[in-house]
Amino acid sequence: MKRLALLSTVTATVLILVLPFVGGGGPGIAEQAAADSGRVIPELASAAPAAKVQPTAKVALAASGYEMRIAESAVAVQVGAESSASSQDFEHLAQKAVPKPFPVTPAGRASGTLQRMAAYAARGQSCPGNIATRTSGAPSKVSALGVGGTTSGDLALFAATYNQIRVANCLQPVRYFRYDSCTEQRLFWMAESPSLDPNDAWGHMGSTRSDGVPSVGCDGNLAGGSGNTGATVATKWWNSPAHRASLYRPGSSVGSNVCIAFAMTHGGVPNEPYSFTRAAARWTYC
Template sequence: MKKLFILTSVLAAGLVLTSPFVGAGGSGFGGSSATAAISAAPSLSPVTVPTAPRVVAAPRVIIAKTTRAGATIATLVGPQGQACPTVASGTVGLAPGITSAGGVAGTTSNDLASFAYKYNAIRIANCLDPIPYGNFRYNSCMEARLFWMAESPSPSVLDAWGHIGSVRIDGVPSTGCDGNLAGGSGNTGATVAQKWWNSSSHRASLYRPGTSIAGVCIAFALTHGGIDEPYSFTRSAARWTTC
């Protein structure tokens, strides 16, 4: 049974990518996608990847209190006194929930929704504009990479954990597309959204504080289990891209 893991830094508890995927946009849905200094899988055209943006600290949020009809009402307020966002628009789309040739269960609609709701909750709590829910998209190319990882015959999760160009213990080269990676036993879309926020390098890649969200989509995939792992053991990938 592969050991539990979560990706945050090389010495963090569990596993986190030491070189998180940083993409500058490009469509992840039938167009092009960015990769971290390498070309993407054949289904996506490579684009130029900029240097990873410096992490901008989330604005300090204060609580403005007003009294109406005897009730105290608290409002999140940004550093210049502007009100922070409180809701996101739209509806999260669907994911097909397919099963790989090796019997690994793929991304479900619940997985995608769990990730989207937590991702935006984190942004709102840190006074960042939320992504419209319709811009969270299931990504089959990243899912193909997760299937490739989950179907590795090695007892070690590190055998097939990495970016494009990796080769499994059985000699099978990587397939699919790159993304920020996270996973472990009992993980969900919501828990990996929090883990990526907690990692400064993944936060810079996937949340991008201080960056405009105009035209931005968030690609996501999550798989359940592996050839020697239970359904509760998950792997996930996500990236910031253009719609």
């Protein structure tokens, strides 16, 4: 009987010490290994180098001297997942395609665009990029005879196109654009000519209209016609050698005080529609 009682006591002691580690007493070793092997691999990011993991790991049960080994297959799953994460190049998946540059037009070649590109490349540099422009806005005046004046939209569209052309041709962009009331007076004078010929008053300082009224306002580079906008006149001036030299000045540096002054009118007397525009622009300083 004493031997049986002693055996029962030893058996109970072993069960108390070992049972929590066999199951039912919280997460076991196998569950921890499964959690490690199933960790989430980060997306679109470079994975850190995988840590070295021993093929086997021991967990000592100090109370009983009992040992359990993590299954080598579970460790292999974890190592494989980390190795896969570190070998994939996730960074390149997030890169966007580089836009193709604008083709160099005949006007660009004539202005020296290819030479400017080569000069920047020789210095290991790229052509200047675009910048945020600052425009003054425009008041949308109406002349005494009902001709529409420069709008803020006219000025903004011209400024955007002007700088797009400069950047496409390896020229520094200009930051400041302002409404030009003086050249707008000249455009109103042209648009209010009583002649049915739209070219009647298409002239510079000192010219007169068909009704004998002399010119007013300021000179500028002129462009216009039916359906023209700030964008189309900017392009016309670039394509014209004389106007390109005056308004874009490919050989000049762009200082911080350079301004492009601009004005545009819409319509004219006696019967020109609003879509018939006249525009003027000049290189000046703020």
